Amino acid sequence: MPPSHRSRRQSLEMDDFEDDDMEGGGFERQAGQEKLKQLAQDLIGRWHWIALGLILGVLGSYYYISKAPKIYQTRSTLLIKQQTTAVISSGQEDEMDLRSLEAMNTVAERIRRPELMQKVASRPEILSMPGLIPKKVDWLPAWASGWMKDGASGNSQTETVPTTEALAGAISSWTNISIRKGTRLLDISVTHQRPQVAKVVADAIAMEYQAELTGARSDKGSSSMQILTDESESARVRLQTAQNALANYQRALVTLKELEGKELNNAELARRYLPKHPRMVAADAELNAHKTRFLAEFDSARNSTADREYWNTHDKEWQDAAGDESAKLLTARRLLLARGTVLEREIESQNSVFNSVLTRIQESDINRQGVESEMDISSLASLPGGPISPIPSKILALGSVGGLAMGTLIAMFFVRLDNKVHTVAQVERETGLPVLAAVSEINITKVLASIKRKPDTADGHEARKLWHPLLLFRDGLTSTTYAEMFRVLRASVSLLGDEKKRRISLFSSALPGEGKTMVSSNFALASAQQGKRTLLVDLDLRKPAVHKVFGLKRDSHTKGVTDVLSGQAKFEEAVFSETGAENLYMMLAGKTAPNPGELLNSSILEEFLQTALKYFDLVVLDSAPLLAVPDTRIVAPLADNFCLVVRGDYVPKAAVRRVVSLLDHDHNLPSGVVFNGFSEKRRLIGQNYSYGNYATSKYGNAYRYGYGSYGSYGSDEKE
Incomplete structure (x- = not known):
C-alpha cells in the first residue's frame, strides 16, 4: 500500500x-x-x-x-446691451435668444483679437508698470541655484522691455473672458504675479474695447450687420461657384443619359438579333459613336477651368484607366455622376444658407437694426485680496x-x-502543501549564552559538548521557544496518520543550505525525548552532514550506510549509539562511495528500512537535496512521512515550484513543508497565521541553481 x-x-x-x-x-x-x-x-x-x-x-x-509664485486674479466687467423692436413677432423669440448668445460669444472672441491686445500693450500705463513681465521660477534649491550660478557670467537681473507683439501675446495668455450665465455680462479676468499689474491690464482691455466699439459704430454701423453681410456674400460666392461648376457638366450629363438609352436599346436588340444582323451592326456603331462623344465631352468638361481644382485630385485615377477603353468609360461615368451629385447637394445647401442670411438681413432692415449692440463698463477691476494659486x-x-x-x-x-519565499502563506501558495511547522531563524548568540548559563550535566554530556549549538534538546534549551518549534513539528508529523504505520520520516530540500540536516536532527532528538527508540540515518551519501552536526568525524564509526547497502557490513554493526542523547541512535553515511547513486536501489533500501523498523520505533532519514541529485526521488516512495524543508529568504520560488512539479510527476508529493529559518519581523502582516511574524529578505542576494547540477555537490568533501 x-x-x-x-x-x-x-x-x-x-x-x-x-x-x-x-x-x-x-x-x-x-x-x-x-x-x-x-x-x-x-x-x-x-x-x-x-x-x-x-x-x-x-x-x-x-x-x-x-517655490511656486503667487498668482493673483482680478476682473473688470462689461455690460452688453441689446434692444429689440416690436416688429419681430413672438414666434421668433427663440431665434432671437440664440442670436443673443452668438452675439455675446462674438464679442468675447473680438476682445481676444491680437489687434486689440496690441493696442492694450501699447498703452503708456501698461508699459510703465514695474514687474510687468514675470520672472522665471528657479525650481532648484537655494544652495544648488547659487552653485550653478557661480560658474555663469553676465547673469543680469535687469528687466528687459519686450516688443509690442510679444507683450500682446503675454497679455492674451493672462486674460480669460467668460459670460456670466443668465446675464449679459462679460467678465475680463486677468491673472498675474503682481496684483497691481492684473488690475491695470484688466481695466485697459475694457476701456480699449469700449473705445474701439464706439469708433466702429460711427464708421460702419453695427458689427452684427457687417457679420451678416459678410456671411451672405460668402454664401453667394459659394453658391455661384457650385452652379458654374455644375453647368460645365450639363452637356456631358445629357450625353450620358442618351448613352444609357442607347445601351438599353442595344440590350433589347441583342435579345432579338444575332451580332452580325444589319440592325445589330448599326446599333453597335451608333452606341460606339455615343461612347466616343461622351468621352470627348467628359474630357472637355474635365479640362475646363471652372472645376479644375477638383479634377487635379482625380487625375491619377483617370490616367490609370487611359489604356483600356472600357475602364476609361466606366471611370468617366462614375466620376461624372459622383461630381454631379455632390454639386447638386452643395447648391441646395448653399441656397438654403443664402436664403436664411437674406431673411435675417431683411429682418434687421425692417426693425431698423432692431438688435443694436451697445456696451458699457459695468465695473472696473479692484486689487485682489489674496492669491488664487497655489492653494496649499x-x-x-x-x-x-x-x-x-x-x-x-x-x-x-x-x-x-522578489523571487524568494518569506512567509507561511507564500510557501503554501507556491507548493500547494500544508506547513507542518515554521522554524524561525535561531539566534545563535542567545543559544550559546543559554548553554553557558546552564551547562549540561545529564548522561552523555561529554558527547553533547561536541554538538552544534543549534541542536536544541539539551539542558538550558529544552524549554526555549526554539525547541518548542520542533515539538510542534513532532506533533504535526504524528497527526499525519496512525503512528504505528507511519514510522519512517524523510527530510529533504530543494537546494543545499536550507537546513534539512539540522531540522531532521532536532526532529530525531524531539522524538527520542518522548522515549521512542529513534534512528537518525544520514542518507545524503554525496555530502553527508549529520556527523558534523553532532561534532563527529565521518569515520567516527567504522561502518555506515554505504557499507550496509553494499553488503560489506551488517545493519547492527553500522548503528552508532554514543550520540549523547537517550533513545537516539545514528547511522552515519560511512565510507565514500565511488557512485552513491548505484547503492540506492529500491529493493535494497526497502530491506534496509524494514530491518531498521525491527529495532527502532522511528526512523528519520536525512536525504540529499532534490534538485541537486536524483537520490531522494528514489528513497521518497519508501517513506511514510515525507517532509520538504524550505528555507525562508533563501530558496527561489522557481526552485520550490520545480521540485513540487517533479514530485507531482512522480506521484509522490510530500506530506507537508517545514518552513525553516524565517525572520520574525512585523512587516508581512496577515500572512503568518499562528507561527509568528516574518519579514522580507534583502534584495540582491543571488543563489545560483540549476536543475540537475550544483557545481561540486556530490564530490567527496575533505573533513
Whole structure:
C-alpha cells in the first residue's frame, strides 16, 4: 500500500473538479479574489515604500508651495446691451435668444483679437508698470541655484522691455473672458504675479474695447450687420461657384443619359438579333459613336477651368484607366455622376444658407437694426485680496495622492522583483502543501549564552559538548521557544496518520543550505525525548552532514550506510549509539562511495528500512537535496512521512515550484513543508497565521541553481 502522501494531490484535484462542476465560474472568481488579496497583503508587507512615497509627496508639495509664485486674479466687467423692436413677432423669440448668445460669444472672441491686445500693450500705463513681465521660477534649491550660478557670467537681473507683439501675446495668455450665465455680462479676468499689474491690464482691455466699439459704430454701423453681410456674400460666392461648376457638366450629363438609352436599346436588340444582323451592326456603331462623344465631352468638361481644382485630385485615377477603353468609360461615368451629385447637394445647401442670411438681413432692415449692440463698463477691476494659486490644501492633497501612487508602484515593483519565499502563506501558495511547522531563524548568540548559563550535566554530556549549538534538546534549551518549534513539528508529523504505520520520516530540500540536516536532527532528538527508540540515518551519501552536526568525524564509526547497502557490513554493526542523547541512535553515511547513486536501489533500501523498523520505533532519514541529485526521488516512495524543508529568504520560488512539479510527476508529493529559518519581523502582516511574524529578505542576494547540477555537490568533501 503506497504512503498516503502520494494520493493527497490527486484527492485535492478531485475535490477541485467537483467544486468546479457545481460552481461553474465561481472558481475563477475566487482565484481572482485570492490574487487581489495576496497582492494587497504583499503591498502591506512593503508599507515602508508606500509610506516613503507619501512622505516624499508631502515634502514635494511643500517644496512646490515654497517655490511656486503667487498668482493673483482680478476682473473688470462689461455690460452688453441689446434692444429689440416690436416688429419681430413672438414666434421668433427663440431665434432671437440664440442670436443673443452668438452675439455675446462674438464679442468675447473680438476682445481676444491680437489687434486689440496690441493696442492694450501699447498703452503708456501698461508699459510703465514695474514687474510687468514675470520672472522665471528657479525650481532648484537655494544652495544648488547659487552653485550653478557661480560658474555663469553676465547673469543680469535687469528687466528687459519686450516688443509690442510679444507683450500682446503675454497679455492674451493672462486674460480669460467668460459670460456670466443668465446675464449679459462679460467678465475680463486677468491673472498675474503682481496684483497691481492684473488690475491695470484688466481695466485697459475694457476701456480699449469700449473705445474701439464706439469708433466702429460711427464708421460702419453695427458689427452684427457687417457679420451678416459678410456671411451672405460668402454664401453667394459659394453658391455661384457650385452652379458654374455644375453647368460645365450639363452637356456631358445629357450625353450620358442618351448613352444609357442607347445601351438599353442595344440590350433589347441583342435579345432579338444575332451580332452580325444589319440592325445589330448599326446599333453597335451608333452606341460606339455615343461612347466616343461622351468621352470627348467628359474630357472637355474635365479640362475646363471652372472645376479644375477638383479634377487635379482625380487625375491619377483617370490616367490609370487611359489604356483600356472600357475602364476609361466606366471611370468617366462614375466620376461624372459622383461630381454631379455632390454639386447638386452643395447648391441646395448653399441656397438654403443664402436664403436664411437674406431673411435675417431683411429682418434687421425692417426693425431698423432692431438688435443694436451697445456696451458699457459695468465695473472696473479692484486689487485682489489674496492669491488664487497655489492653494496649499489642494497641492498637499495632490502631492499626497501622487506620493501614495508612486510608493504603491515602487512596492509593486519590488513585489514583482522578489523571487524568494518569506512567509507561511507564500510557501503554501507556491507548493500547494500544508506547513507542518515554521522554524524561525535561531539566534545563535542567545543559544550559546543559554548553554553557558546552564551547562549540561545529564548522561552523555561529554558527547553533547561536541554538538552544534543549534541542536536544541539539551539542558538550558529544552524549554526555549526554539525547541518548542520542533515539538510542534513532532506533533504535526504524528497527526499525519496512525503512528504505528507511519514510522519512517524523510527530510529533504530543494537546494543545499536550507537546513534539512539540522531540522531532521532536532526532529530525531524531539522524538527520542518522548522515549521512542529513534534512528537518525544520514542518507545524503554525496555530502553527508549529520556527523558534523553532532561534532563527529565521518569515520567516527567504522561502518555506515554505504557499507550496509553494499553488503560489506551488517545493519547492527553500522548503528552508532554514543550520540549523547537517550533513545537516539545514528547511522552515519560511512565510507565514500565511488557512485552513491548505484547503492540506492529500491529493493535494497526497502530491506534496509524494514530491518531498521525491527529495532527502532522511528526512523528519520536525512536525504540529499532534490534538485541537486536524483537520490531522494528514489528513497521518497519508501517513506511514510515525507517532509520538504524550505528555507525562508533563501530558496527561489522557481526552485520550490520545480521540485513540487517533479514530485507531482512522480506521484509522490510530500506530506507537508517545514518552513525553516524565517525572520520574525512585523512587516508581512496577515500572512503568518499562528507561527509568528516574518519579514522580507534583502534584495540582491543571488543563489545560483540549476536543475540537475550544483557545481561540486556530490564530490567527496575533505573533513
